[in-house]
Amino acid sequence: MTEPASAGALDRRFALSARGTTARTEVLAGVTTFLTMAYIVLVNPSILGQAGMPVASVAAATCLAAAFASILMGFVANVPLALAPGMGLNAYFSFTVVQGMGVPWPVALGCVLISGIVFLILTLVGIRQMIVAAIPAYLFAAVAGGIGLFIGFIGLKNAGIVVGSPATVVALGNLHQPGPLLALFGLLLIAVLSAWRVKGAMLIGIVATTLVAWLFGQVKAGSDPYSITAIAGTAFKLDLGGVLGFGGSKGLGLFEILFVFLFVDLFDNIGTLVAVTKRAGLMDPDGNIPGLKRILITDAVSTMFGAFCGTSTVTSYVESAAGVQAGGRTGLTAVVTGLLFLATMLVAPYAQLVPLAATAPALILVGGLMMAPLVEVAWEDPDVAIPAFLTVAMIPLTFSIANGLAFGITAHALLKLLRGKAVKSDWLLMILAAMFVARFAWLASA
Incomplete structure (x- = not known):
């Protein structure tokens, strides 16, 4: 079967032939x-909704x-x-920044925008490389694992599988209740589909669990009519x-929020880039990623757009x-994915009808994958294991x-100092x- 006439233009724009792919392959990959x-x-609105944000609006914004x-x-x-x-960052936004620190969600969105601006500046002036070099690679892995446990715990909590306990802090929930039962059904379904390598296993599991919840009367249809304009509930609501x-302790809290948004986005992005470009054969022999600056600039601009x-x-x-894995090698794959997300806006507001018990299994399994x-x-190395464990835990x-x-x-820096292994190039780490x-001193005295 021949390629469509537009394939020639796509080939020139995305260098399909040069990368050994075709327009059809790229579309399927997207x-x-x-x-x-x-x-x-479905998952992002359920998390940010717990910060008081309109669920339908967040779905459309997503x-x-x-x-x-x-x-x-x-x-x-x-x-x-x-x-x-x-x-991970959405969980931090909702549970730590808004619920934990008492920051209103419009202000938290303002922090997201500022972190995007700072990230863009750091990328343009090259400071990003300095920050990456200052943090040991094993801590990147530890942060990913810790966020995985964080997300998984939130999923277990949302499902009612894990509940609070005054005696033991946490305990097993009542598995006879509809919520935990629905979540366990969804967890098993997604796990089986994932084991069979079914594409879209998480989405299928969420939808199927939601349908079961409807059948058993666990979902109440909202009275609000559908409208694509639902995004107006969050668009341009950020409060700079x-x-x-x-000011005061809140000012320190602002620095912490910006640092976490910036740090996690930076290193999560780097880790993803390495994994994806290496698998796609786009990394050069020296381990460098061609066009890295353009990729990071796009990431920063996207964060700013998302905040708006x-x-x-x-x-x-x-x-x-x-x-x-499906054959995608160029930006056409990403463009197709983006167009599908755009089309999904037509039904996004209905995400408010999806119960927490349906999205909780996805959180649990995403946490496991992380x-x-x-x-x-x-x-086996204490110099590495101790800081890594503290991060994860x-x-x-x-x-x-x-x-x-x-x-x-802090543990990594102190171990280097106390063992006499600190060198001049560790100044930023210190x-x-x-x-x-x-x-910590400021928080203790506040």
Whole structure:
């Protein structure tokens, strides 16, 4: 079968022939990537909704932000990398920033915008490379694992499988209740589909669990009529004035929020880039990623756009590797994924009808998948194992990515100092550790 007439223009624009692919292959790869990450349209609103944000609005904002970011990545950087609001950062936004610190969600969106601007500036002036070089690679893996436990714990809590206990802090919930039963059904279904390598397993599981919930009367249809204009509930609602008005302990909290948004987005993006470009054969022999600056600029601009739409930090998705596995090698894959997210806006507001018990299994399994980088940690080496463990443990146990980062980086820096292994090039690492120590001292006296 011959390629369509438009294939020639696509070939020239995306260098399809040069990368050994075709327009048909790229389209199929884009669909595959979309199916593996479309769950975010349902999961992101359920998480940000717990911050008091309108669920239907967040669903529409999620689709628009993912569409814009993926299409921009395809055209600007020409890599098969799709983007959407990041898992982990949305949980930090909702549970730590809004619920834990008491920051109103419009102000939190303002923090997301500022972090995107700072990220863009750091990329343009080259400071990004300095920050990446200052943090040991094993801590990247530990942060990913800690966020995985964080997300999984939130899923178990939302499902009612794990509940609070005054005697033991947490305990097993009542599995006879409809919520936990629905979540366990969804967990089993997604796990089986994933084991069979079914594309879109998480999305299928969420939809199927929602249908079962409807059949058993666990979902109440909303009275609000459908409208694509639902995005107006969050679009341009960010409050920069509220961000700039922070003072005292709130000012320190602002720094912490910006640091976590920036740090996690930066290293999550780097980790995803390495994984996807390596699998796609786009990495050069020296381990460098061609067009890295364009990729990072796109990521920063996408985060800023997402903040204006009304969603948490937008970042690259490791699920893009599924599209690469299906043959995607160019930005056309990302463009197709983005167009599918744009089309999904037509039904996005109905995400408010999806119960927490239906999205909880996806959180649990996404958390499990995020544990994979922990194999990169040299657990037999105390110099590595102790900071890594503190990072992994403190993120879920304190419900704060910031605390995990603080303990991990500080422990790493102190071990280097006390063992006499610190060198002149560690100056930035030591500054970061000192800032974290100051943060703990400030919080203790507040």
